[in-house]
Amino acid sequence: MITLTETAASKVSELIIQEGEDDLALRVAVRPGGCSGFSYEMFFDSDIHPDDKQASFGNVSVVVDPQSAQLLEGAQMDYQDGLTAAGFSITNPNAQRTCGCGQSFS
Secondary structure, eight states: OOEEOHHHHHHHHHHHHHHTOTTOEEEEEEEEOSTTSEEEEEEEEOOOOTTOEEEEETTEEEEEOHHHHHHTTTOEEEEEESSSOEEEEEEOTTOSOBOTTSSEEO
16 A cells, blocks of 8 residues: 655645545545556545555545555655655556656556
């Protein structure tokens, strides 16, 4: 299951507060596509399925479907807000190859 750094959890919490819905979780998924074969998908979701994998990081709940969980085992999501890099990034030890944009892998 993917983990969130403290910085990423804080930013996700901030974004959920902006949405104004207390029951939202961050759903992280892996979908076919992208220039390297798979791409990451992240969105807020309140529809949690019984077979979803769940984890909490502070007050942030993260959910992952079973197929994506296999590809995200040991992965970590971080957030940076600097002059040269801004946004969320995923470091995934299961990725053998990534593309230049960092959004897809194989």
